Amino acid sequence: MRILVTGGAGFIGSHLVERLLATGHDVAVLDDFNDFYDPQIKQDNIAAVAKDIRLHHVDLRDRTAVQKMFQREKFDLIAHLAARAGVRPSILQPQLYYDTNVAGTLHLLEAARAAGTDRFIFASSSSVYGACKTVPFSEQEPLRQTLSPYAATKIAGEFLCSTFSHLYGMRVIALRYFTVYGPRQRPDLAIHQFTRRIYAGLPIDQFGDGTTRRDYTYIDDIIQGTMAALEYDGALFDVFNLGESDTIELQDLISAIEKALGKKAKINRLPEQPGDMPLTCADISKAKKLLGYKPTTPLRDGLPRFIDWFRPRAK
Numbered sequence: 362m363r364i365l366v367t368g369g370a371g372f373i374g375s376h377l378v379e380r381l382l383a384t385g386h387d388v389a390v391l392d393d394f395n396d397f398y399d400p401q402i403k404q405d406n407i408a409a410v411a412k413d414i415r416l417h418h419v420d421l422r423d424r425t426a427v428q429k430m431f432q433r434e435k436f437d438l439i440a441h442l443a444a445r446a447g448v449r450p451s452i453l454q455p456q457l458y459y460d461t462n463v464a465g466t467l468h469l470l471e472a473a474r475a476a477g478t479d480r481f482i483f484a485s486s487s488s489v490y491g492a493c494k495t496v497p498f499s500e501q502e503p504l505r506q507t508l509s510p511y512a513a514t515k516i517a518g519e520f521l522c523s524t525f526s527h528l529y530g531m532r533v534i535a536l537r538y539f540t541v542y543g544p545r546q547r548p549d550l551a552i553h554q555f556t557r558r559i560y561a562g563l564p565i566d567q568f569g570d571g572t573t574r575r576d577y578t579y580i581d582d583i584i585q586g587t588m589a590a591l592e593y594d595g596a597l598f599d600v601f602n603l604g605e606s607d608t609i610e611l612q613d614l615i616s617a618i619e620k621a622l623g624k625k626a627k628i629n630r631l632p633e634q635p636g637d638m639p640l641t642c643a644d645i646s647k648a649k650k651l652l653g654y655k656p657t658t659p660l661r662d663g664l665p666r667f668i669d670w671f672r673p674r675a676k
Contacts, residue, residue: 362591365436367391367421367469368443369414372545373484373538373583375406377440380584382413389434391443393420397450398548406545421465431472438480438591439473441466444514447549448488448636451511462514463521470525480532482590483522487539487576487604487641488512497644500537500600509636519600526598533597534590539604539643543580543663544670551611552577552667555618555626560675564627568634571612576604576641579658579666589652604643605656617660621668 364381368374369390381388390407394400407414415434419426421443445451445461466483473481490498492506507513519535526533546553558565586603593599609617619626648654658666 362437363387363389363435364438364440365389365391365434366440366442368441368484370394370403370407371442372406372547373541373580374442375403375545376543376580376584377442377587378407378414379410380588382410384588388413389415389417389436391417391419391421391430393443394418395420397445402548421468422460424468424471427468427472428475431476435476436473436478438482439469439478440482440484440587440591441469442484444484446511446547448509448511449634451509451514452636455510458510458514462511463517466518466521470521474525474529474531479530480591481522481525481534482587483518483533483535485519485535485537485600486512486515487537487602487643488638489516489519489537490641491638496640497606497642498602499644500602500647508638511636523598530597532593534593535600536587536590537600537602537643538583539576539578539602539641541578541580541583543667545580546667551575551614552618552664553671555615556622556668556671557675559618559624559626560622560671562624562627564629565615566629566631567611567615568631568637569611571610571615573611573637574608574640574642575611575614576606576608576643577614577660577663578604578656579663582656582658585656586648586652586654589654593652595651599651601648601652601654602643602645603648603654604641604645605659606643606645607659608640608642609660617664621665
């Protein structure tokens with residue numbers, strides 16, 4: 362297929378691009394290389410495949426630029442991973458998150474519809490579960506309360522996708538990713554940030570008492586589930602959790618990183634942060650049944666792989 366990967370120079374996107382190329386697909390990448398973190402990191406992410414892709418330096422907020430790109434290229438499928446990410450930054454810049462994640466998704470859906478692209482993958486987030494009390498989180502759970510602007514933009518994106526699917530017959534799959542980690546992980550995310558600071562002997566910030574729990578999901582498992590979604594031919598619009606369905610407390614994660622690095626953490630203990638969820642845990646039974654999703658990398662195996670990737674880059 363001819364596939365456009367938005368956010369294709371990012372952490373998850375660059376891994377997806379590599380897998381798509383390896384399986385024979387024709388791949389284009391849209392990325393705006395914004396300054397949320399060092400843009401050179403994104404350039405490095407796709408350096409190995411730069412000659413094999415067509416790169417569009419486009420900001421999704423620019424409706425005209427998105428439309429012009431679709432006039433130049435025809436795509437069979439859109440894998441929409443581009444977004445402003447992160448709970449805490451979204452509280453500080455809610456308008457930016459709305460403009461990028463909601464309006465930007467709308468611009469992409471409109472352009473895809475006009476061009477006749479009828480398959481669309483939307484990267485959503487476990488953050489949409491917000492104040493959900495039923496654990497593990499199921500796709501059938503009614504979602505009534507998000508806890509951050511980021512989460513609100515992701516559930517809004519899902520609803521836009523479902524609307525376009527209903528009105529125009531587009532096959533749209535929303536994938537709720539649960540705390541993805543692994544090589545190339547964004548530098549602001551917990552595992553990467555803690556590892557970098559502990560390795561350098563710098564203090565880390567621990568928000569709350571260390572008992573918050575996360576369902577950390579290794580990048581290879583996320584890519585396996587995403588690739589399966591490309592071929593899904595069930596409901597015209599559908600939603601799937603992609604996680605490990607296993608959780609670890611924050612304090613135990615820090616201990617695991619300390620052990621892997623052979624260094625003790627200096628911890629700044631701070632109050633809980635507004636917008637943070639106390640727990641994420643995925644019910645992956647639906648993805649297993651309908652996508653053949655089969656996560657194979659628990660944190661005890663994935664964390665050492667991340668550390669092995671990190672060490673040579675820290676010197």
